[in-house]
Amino acid sequence: MLELKSVFDTQSEVVPWLVKGKLTPLNENGESTNLSRTDLQIINVEKNGSVVFTWKGKKGTTCVGLHDLHKKQNKLLYIFDREVSLISCSVNKERTLLAVSILQSPGRGIPLNTFRPVSRCLTLLIEIHPANNTKVLKAIDSNVKVQFLYLDSDARMLPESHLLMISEDRCIEHIRIRVIIEEGYKVIIQDPDHLPKEIVAEDFFWAQWDTEAQRLFYIVEKESKAVLMCIQLYLDRSNEILMSLSLGFPLIVTRLRLVNFGHNYFHEEEKSSESLNLQIFTNHAGALSVCYSHPMQNDQELIYSVILLHYGWRKTFRVSLEKFKCACISDLAFLNVGDYIAVYVPGYFLHLINIQHPNLTCHSLFLSGDDAKVKPWNHQCYALSSSDLLLDCHLGKIYKPVLNPQLLMLFMQNSKLVCHQRAAMHCAILYLQCNSDVESQIIHWLCGLSASACADLIQEFIVGTLYRKAISETNALAKLLPCTSLVNWNGDIPGITCTTENILQSAGKRIHDCKVFWEVMNTNMESLKNLESLHNSLYTTNSLGRMKSRLLSGMKVDARAIRHYTNALETAKMILSKVDTLSPEERVVPFCQEEDCQQMVLMGLMSEKLKEHVLKHAHSLGKKKIDVIVNNYVANLLECIWKIVDTIWKNYGLRAHNLCLSNREEVNSAEFVVFHMMICVLQAVEGLSLPLPPGYHTIHMVLGARCLPLHSLLHYIDLGLLHPTERFVTRLIEELDNSEINERFKLSIMARIPEIIEQKICCLWDHPISTSYVARNYVEILLKKRSTQQKSRPIFIREQDPFETEFLPLTYLARILTEVEYQAPNPFEVQQNVDVKFVEDVALKQTFILLGLENK
Secondary structure, three states: OEEEEEEEEHHHHOHHHHHHOOOOOEOOOOOEOOOOOOOEEEEEEOOOOEEEEEEEOHHHOEEEEEEEOOOOEEEEEEEEOOOOOEEEEEEOOOOOEEEEEEEOOOOOOOOOOOOOOOOOEEEEEEEEOOEEEEEEEEEEOOOEEEEEOOOOOOOOOOOEEEEEEEEOOOEEEEEEEEEEEEOOOEEEEOOOOOOOEEEEEEOOOEEEEEOOOOEEEEEEEEOOEEEEEEEEOOOOOOOEEEEEEEOOOOOOOOOOEEEOOOOOOOOOOOOOOOOOOEEEEEOOOOOEEEEEEOOOOOOOEEEEEEEEOOOOEEEEEEEEOOOOOOOOOOOOEEEEEOOEEEEEEOOOEEEEEEOOOOOOHHHOEEEEHHHHOOEOOOOOOEEEEEOOEEEEOOOOEEEEEEEOHHHHHHHHHHOOOHHHHHHHHHHHHHOOOOOHHHHHHHHHHHHOOOHHHHHHHHHHHHHHHHHHHHHHHOHHHOOOOOOOOOOOOOOOEOOEEEEEEEOHHHHHHHEOOOHHHHHHHHHHHHHHHHHHHHHHHHHOOOHHHHHHHHHHHHOOOOHHHHHHHHHHHHHHHHHHHHHHHHOOOOOOOOOOOOOOHHHHHHHHHHHHHHHHHHHHHOHHHOHHHHHHHHHHHHHHHHHHHHHHHHHHHHHOOOOHHHOOOOOOOOOOHHHHHHHHHHHHHHHHHHHOOOOOOOOHHHHHHHHHHHHOOHHHHHHHHHHOOOOOOHHHHHHHHHHOOOOHHHHHHHHHHHOOOOHHHHHHHHHHOOOHHHHHHHHHHHHHHHHHHHHOOOOOOOOOOOOOOHHHHHOHHHHHHHHHHHHHHHHOOOOOOOOOOOOHHHHHHHHHHHHHHHHOOOOO
16 A cells, blocks of 8 residues: 655666766776666755765766756766765755765775774865865764755855764764855855864764754653754754653663664664664644654564654554564664654554544554555665655665555455544545545445445545545645544554553643744644534534524524524525536536525524634634635535435436336336435434535435335334425425325325425315315314213204205214314314314315215
8 A cells, every 4th residue: 555656766867867978987998887776876865855876986986976856957066086985975055065974994895904094984075166175074983974954044045054963972063164255156165174063962872854844853861761852953043952852761772873864885774672763754734753663572562652742642552463473573664654654564564643633543544464565665774864755775766655546445445444444535535636536436435335334434525525625725724624523433443552642741841932843732732622612513412403493493583583594594595506616527416406494504504603613713814715715615515415426326327317206116226225325425414413405305205205115214204314395295296196095195294294394385285085085084083082082062053054954964074073173172283273164175075075976
């Protein structure tokens, strides 16, 4: 799933340039020869994407060159007139000065007694614009690394460069180098014998250079504990200590380890328990992660920790090695993969830790077997050259770790564990280029899942998609809107356990007055509280449903509620007008073709609630922009639900002509599948108290009426899985004929519709058979209640009508009904007493039908 994408290869991007310029050793015919990978080596990578490399030139010379990763151009920097062993090299931002460290010991294959230099390592500062003077900066027996600073300054370019010298005797010096220009183009070091020096750090056990932010991290021992220090280096003012954080574990290492200071080909760094395996990663979003492995106590368990300083947490992971059958274990490798930190042990596992949203462990991926292989992975020496690049020093290549979208989707589809499915889908939606094809693949995959798992994953898909679209519009919403449908997750991931420790208080005491760390940390912690509050008030407690109920009930007595209702509908109309413009594809499902006031009110209330939330925490955006952003958010919600259902319909070949009630006998199996998938979508959306596209319940009811037998259909309605709408009942009356089966079907549905719909459509249902069923049921209810009466009142004889003397059965029935009406309360409690004249007319019609006189 994780791949190393090559961004630079010396053999393809440097060797042809060297041969063409005849910068390599010549053969007998005077032609340039190709260099082997051992003769052409990458030695450093600067901040601006410049790769510093060295090779063996003509006549025993050693050359230093530069490759620009952005422009894909090469440049010769300097030529040593003899073969030298470069162990470190760096060029300044203006490419006018070159700092090198040369190992003055015999090269590989040369006897040790050939010569013995006065000092083992010589550090030089060379003027290369043009090649001119050379200044010896240090001559000592221990190795020295050099690194120029690349600091951005708002002021004009300062006439000086800044250099760090890191020696293995555990001392870091900061040198300021002032330069002058002579003869219009020559860059000369000013007063080279008196260069200002400042000791930045001493007695450290580990150090790392942050290439992007130009910060220096190092670890010292205080009170028998490892303490992480961070120094920000500046051009025009004193350096600043940003952080002093106790890591909480004792220092038991003896060897020095340097990270991101280039690679020394003449001294292979052996990874062992004697050096600290720790690396720090930062990214553009302000995340700062400290990753380190714990000493192995046995061969059954591997422990490593990740300090997420931007959240104030330490997460410690324990991986059981019992199921792995590898003979030996190599050291942990930490890789920066954008919004993930990858922990890789070749042959064992690959753990992708989500550092942007780390509060739920189900959003991280723990892989083993073939899924955990990283290709191409060289088991030899790797060294991080910058925050997101990986240097293969032996092959002369630079890689960038990336997630393969196809493999990620395949893993998601083949996984049996819901935690793996959720993590893979979360990654695909939020962090990859999730286009319409990927979304369709995810929806198609969701269709094949069980109903219990499908609804939860549909929720995750909807919320994640909305988050991605919202932050693409403005990144200010990244901390204000939820990226997941979950608030908490307490499940287990097989093979690994995680414990979380809050180190915010201990970190806060030792983080100095640094706005960078404080702002990011406080923002993240505050956002978690805000998101939990938003979840509770909007998604998990049916707050919108209660608001809608209060609003509708208040409209009867409160003019303000009527205005609130009207405003909500107007907002919903604005939102619906945007939905039609969001998708260029032709839609199959005919949503938004009716006025569904219930869903429109929910849209308006959701928009209102979100506007209050965003305005409270991001008022700097302005009310007008917030209105647009929130309305787009709700519109994207409706479009997302529409797309899910539309994709389901297309996958199973359904079209609008399937929504016909008159041919309910002609039902295919695809309609059953689509009907049940729409139930999953309904449960997912209603589980988050979100609005549906207008017409959803109508279309769902039509499919239910086509697919289900009557008793099942009524059961689904009683359970709240189906919702009869005014449009559906109207179609029911208009499209179905007046056969006895259809009338019984209509009556069963009519008995379950809300009163407000019943009042609107009662005038449409006027047929003798329909009326007879109403009369029968009404009389049956009245007579049942009469039979329960213990005492019967005398029959009330009213003034006789001429009609009664001529038709005695009707007279008797009218008297019975009149008596029952006086003795028992009306069964329809919310209605007025039944009009006797109406009952007489109904009974008369029924009598005509029984006598066969209805057409006479």
